[in-house]
Amino acid sequence: MAWPFVPVRNALAISTTLFLLAGCQPDREPPAGPPAAQAARELALDGSVRGELTTQSAMNMNDGSRYDVVDVKVPGDKAVRITLDSAFSGVLALYREGELVEGPSGAQSCCGESRGPAALVFQPAADAAYRIAVSGADRRGFGPFSLQASAIDIVNSGALESGKSLTGWLGRDTPLRGEHRANVYDVNLTEAGLYEFTLRSQDFDAYLQLRGPGVELEDDDSAGDLDARISAYLEPGAYSLRAGSLSQEGAGVYTVTSARAELPAGTVLQNDGELTAGQAVMGSISGKPRQYQFTVRERSRLTLTMDSDQFDAYLELRGAGVALEDDDSGGGSNARLDVVVEPGSYTINASALSGGGMYRLLAQTGPAPAAGGGEIAPGRSMEASLSSGRPDVYELRIPRAGSYVVTMRSTGVDSYLKLSGNGVQVEDDDGAGNLDARLAVDLAAGTYRLEASSVDQNAGVYQLSVE
Structure with a gap:
């Protein structure tokens, strides 16, 4: 320089x-x-x-x-x-x-x-x-x-009112609060609602932390670029907002904004209670998991999805002999469970592995596929239901020697395939990409044992094909 x-x-x-x-x-x-x-x-x-x-x-x-x-x-x-x-x-x-x-x-x-x-x-x-x-x-x-x-x-402390924006400064004399150099603002809310706090700076990597009654949220880059944003449904009360830098060396000017946000048209805000099949709800996590109930009238395929662009979503399903959980099967940091369930009452826990904010939760039901297992041959594909804790066992009949591909795909479980017989012993976890399994193997004519299961022993729906 x-x-x-x-x-x-x-x-x-x-x-x-x-x-x-x-x-x-x-x-x-x-x-x-x-x-x-x-x-x-x-x-x-x-x-x-x-x-x-x-x-x-x-x-x-x-x-x-x-x-x-x-x-x-x-x-x-x-x-x-x-x-x-x-x-x-x-x-x-x-x-x-x-x-x-x-x-x-x-x-x-x-x-x-x-x-x-x-x-x-x-x-x-x-x-x-x-x-x-x-x-x-x-x-x-x-x-x-x-x-x-x-x-x-420059305003480095005091009240931050909803609908207002303040300009602040981080310098070498700004106090270290934990691992972050940050200024603190008071946020006093008189009405429950969805609120959004945004921190932007051209000079450092922004970091936000919100604390209050039952709330402890933080964010780094949710506002895009290196800016931070926290969105949450908050009850009336006194909150503390820390506006700072992700690194202790960060310094410069920033703007911090508080705004009341509106839910998308037709969206229902629901943090607990009974879910209705096919109706998505919006919720807000700021600490402990949100708990919902869901009733199944007949044997069905149940698909649960939890999506959020603000935190790593986590789902749990309990009831009628089912105890399942998922982290990232919905793609990215979203959660998804896809399983066949019997009639009964179920509890759904929606939580965040870290942080918190807004999420979308949807329960969908449909006809239940048949249980897996039985005979399968080249040229056939099928959808089946995998039970928790045990594999589905198939008898694979190969009419003539050749190269064959066995594929297992699922959006609800981490697929796992194992093939044995006639001197063959092969297995695979993620060979088909994502969490799907694939075996590409040369086989002599004969009968083989094919096991379809999940790495985490979860139950779920899957598709199996032999080509």
């Missing part, structure tokens, strides 16, 4: 070196001193100045890049963002009374991602005058530039 000048204590040594390398040129002008020694224009808050780096600009003596300087006065109750727009790759550094305060800073980035042009953000402890050095990133950095100074009203 280029520095806009070499400190005075090193200027003599470097000047001497340059003199010797130049072949003894005593008439050469000495290199530029520190920014404090240079004449500078003044940049007003919420204003801009233009300039240009040329071969006549002062030289940075450690890499040959050129620089210019601009002064700015900042009141102690403001934070300021200095932004550089330039035709070259530029670097900013901020000084006070000749001492480096912030920078050097090149094109903005956060956590390996580009976030915009070169910028500095700082908040003085009191009214003060600063000097900004604009430098090329290397000796090839020449061209026009524009420097802007934007004043920011």
Whole structure:
């Protein structure tokens, strides 16, 4: 990273070196001193100045890049963002009374991602005058530039009202709260409802944490990019919202917003009680699991899905001899159970492996497929019901020698296949991708034992084919 000048204590040594390398040129002008020694224009808050780096600009003596300087006065109750727009790759550094305060800073980035042009953000402890050095990133950095100074009203604590947005600042003096540097806001709700809290920053990876009556939620990237969002159904009460950085080194300006959210049209908000087949409900988890009941009138295929883009969903089904659970069978971090159930009453627990927020829960029923097992031959495919804790056993009849593929697919269980007989002993878990199993094997004519089961011993519906 280029520095806009070499400190005075090193200027003599470097000047001497340059003199010797130049072949003894005593008439050469000495290199530029520190920014404090240079004449500078003044940049007003919420204003801009233009300039240009040329071969006549002062030289940075450690890499040959050129620089210019601009002064700015900042009141102690403001934070300021200095932004550089330039035709070259530029670097900013901020000084006070000749001492480096912030920078050097090149094109903005956060956590390996580009976030915009070169910028500095700082908040003085009191009214003060600063000097900004604009430098090329290397000796090839020449061209026009524009420097802007934007004043920011900072609120780092106090009440955050619904429908309002506040601008805050994380700095080196912001307290560490656990593993995160964060400011704390008070959220007082007088009505139950769905609320959304969003934290955005161009300067750091945002992190939110909400605590209150029976609630402890956190989020990192749910608002997209590196911004954070918490959505939850909250009861009236006093809550604490921490707005901070995922890493302890994060610093800069952010905006935090509280808003009342509306449920999608036709959506039912239900955190417990009886589920109706075919009717999706929206729920909110902020701690302990949500418990539902479901009644089955006749032997049926029951499919339960729990989807959320805010946390890792987890489902449990209990009742009438069934004890099943699932984490990710619904794809991504969503949960799904697909099983044949007998008539009776069932309990469904919907929970989050970590975090919390809004989710969608749906129970669907349909005709129950037959129990698995029996005879199967090449060219046949079937759907069957797997019982918990034991495999379905098939008699596979191979009419002539050849290459065969046996596939087991399921959206409800982690499929597992095992084939034995006539000197063959093969098995597979995920050969068909996802959680599906596949055996590709050369077989002689004869009869084989084929077992279809689940890795986790769960019950569920599956499809079996032999080709």
